Amino acid sequence: MALRVHKRGDDMAITEGTEIDLEIVDTAYGGRGVGRVDGMAVFVPGTLEGEHVHARVTVVRKRYAEAAFVSVSAPSPHRIVPVCPLADRCPGCVYQHIDYIEEVRLKGKQFQALMQRIAGVQTLDVLEVVPAPASLGYRNKVVLHAGVQGELGYFGHDNQTILDVEQCPLAVPEINVALAETRADGAFIKGVTAGDAVTFRWTLQDGVRRFKRGDRTGAPLVEVLPCGQLSVAETGFFQVNSAVAALLVQEVKTIIERRRPVFVIDLYGGVGVFALTAAQCGVSHVLGVEVNGAALRLARTNAQRMGCRQATFIEGDAAIVFVDAIRQVDVRDTLVIVDPPRDGLSDALCDALAEHRPSSLLYISCAPDTLARDVKALGSSGYRMVHSRVLDMFPRTAHFETLTLLACDA
16 A cells, blocks of 8 residues: 555645554554654554554654554454543553454564564564453552542543543452442542542452552451462552462462572562462572562561461662672572562662572563663673563553563573
């Protein structure tokens, strides 16, 4: 199909407001379709690979442009009708217009492209993507924001407008029931002011807890994973998809059983999920490291409940504690597990890993771009990728979880 670039009534170069016809040839990380006009990449949300679409240019930069989807003349067989009425206005779900099988394929493809482009890894063993058991109704936590006109919902694309959310298709059914009850609770609604954030958190054992930002923290919640029953802080970090979190723990367990390390150092360890998994696999010496004191105390509680006496937990900075710990073990028999925030590893920790070179590094990440950056840095120090796995922890959104095993010959 020949590409037409025009502004109504004129033949001219692409500018803001230009209407264009183009073929979508790729899907970028983040979910936007990619087409090209005169060699310039044009990003169009709400489109699919192979589609011929009509779009209106909204932003023009030196090397790329952004455009709003107007219509499709040749729709993809993977196009479906979104289940949410806010799908085109809410930035959370970027794949509601795509069937789930295709979404999973795209995420695996995006991961490989990021590793090749950023990390420079041209040949990598990426295992089959693990899809979520359910693409909707999986989120165990939802945070809604209060607006000046009584809205309760998510921020829109401008990060200012609040979209009033009656039901969220990503949330577990129990949260949607609680949301409906909240909207009918006049006393609670009167106590919510513009700018407040209202959190709904669900576990199978505790049901739904609802609280506002600044409310007094309640008793720990109980989550159940393959490693056992875990106490988790009400406001603390835990994976939002309990079913895929269980699959992730099983993947970690399999790797530990195959590598058979004598020492496991679990950095960014939270409430001890991976450290306790290692202990249950029979690892002789396990160290969990966490900077958050409340999470660290719960990790110790969880270890005591499970009888994992070989697991020790230390509160502190990951890089500082790692350097002290690695000097006391044989790096040839050591597996280090890292599950950092989206920013990835600190420079200090990357430097420490490069200097001390533990033989195995298991990197869990929800940000493939910073993972790729860190893999590139570690690669210059002798680390090589053994294999990676993508797990779709966040269906219908742009995000996914990854698990990457790296090895370093001492």
